[in-house]
Amino acid sequence: MSSYSAYSGNGLDQIDPFDASDSNLWRKAEYLGRYLFAADFLRSHKPDLVADISCGMGYGTAQLCDVAGRVIGVDGNRSLVESARQRFKMPNLHFLHKDLDEEELSPEIEEGSAAAVVSFETLEHLLDPSRAVAQFSKILQQGGFFICSVPNVLSESGDSAGLPRNKSHKQWFNFASLSRLVAQNEMQVIYRLGQSWSKALFRREQQLSNAKRISLKLGDEPSMHSPEMMRWLSYVAAYPTVEDVDGSYSIIIVAQKE
Secondary structure: OOHHHHHHOOOOOOOOOOOOOOOOHHHHHHHHHHHHHHHHHHHOOOOOEEEEEOOOOOHHHHHHOOOOOEEEEEEOOHHHHHHHHHHOOOOOEEEEEOOOOOOOOOOOOOOOOEEEEEEEOOHHHOOOHHHHHHHHHHHEEEEEEEEEEEEEHHHOOEOOOOOEOOOOOOOOEOHHHHHHHHHOOOEEEEEEEEOHHHHHHHHHHHHHHHOOOOOOOHHHOHHHHOHHHHHHHHHHHOOOEOOOHHHOOEEEEEEEEO
């Protein structure tokens, strides 16, 4: 596996940045950083409806409630949806159970009703990602935004049969293949971003630890896992930027429906 495999933690793709018992600090910061960027980007556009597709535990969906009139979090895991409903009870927030490989987002989300679709680390899990992106485009209004991330194939690793070593991943993406998929569904990429700083810091910390130059990693310090410090670290070290995008584990794009 690549040196970045520590980001996969216990093998689960679900992670809660505000779970202090999870010591995987850099991965938590990246997950939260993507949602902080999405909320900041959308704030000035004052969206009426934002759909967060594959919302998982719902922590990021809740972040979007501060900038949107309504937010719908969608996930294919029923237990995660129920847990998110119990945990987050904002008046403008609704959670919906949908399997993207088998079900349509409509009629619960009407065609052309969403000002933005946010979907992080989703498409690589689907057998037919083109079907999902077509649905995203369908619910987006003209001029609406699609904010998405997928792992970069350069950061992934394969097994002896050449299949993704992460068995929950069904697809590999590079920027060109993701851009084509978006363009085929009436959307145009307007920004490509990455999180190269956090990846570089993680690797440097690992190198220094292996060389016994440092005895303590940031993730070993309990105070680093407080909600305040997680937000600070996500903004300072893991906030998506257009700088050095090829050094990022994930490809992050902002696309707009034509």
